[in-house]
Amino acid sequence: MSASPELDDLVRELEDAATRLRAGELDPREAAELVDQCARLAVSIGGELEAMGRRAENDPDQEQLL
Numbered sequence: 001m002s003a004s005p006e007l008d009d010l011v012r013e014l015e016d017a018a019t020r021l022r023a024g025e026l027d028p029r030e031a032a033e034l035v036d037q038c039a040r041l042a043v044s045i046g047g048e049l050e051a052m053g054r055r056a057e058n059d060p061d062q063e064q065l066l
Contacts, residue, residue, distance in 0.1 A: 007048045014041040 017038050021031060 004048055004052060007045065007052070010041055010045045010048060014038060014045065017041065 017034050020026065021034055021038070026034065
């Protein structure tokens, strides 16, 4: 489990979409829409990871590297 339930949900949704694409049972239009959805999910996941990194930088308990 990650530090973010939102990130867990996004990753699960991306994994589900990838599974559907790999199955090869979608028509070309459906596959294209799912690829677009995967791209949007990847952007959202990246944003969530960046936000987690910023929060960690501001955490007073986070050890500072010299």
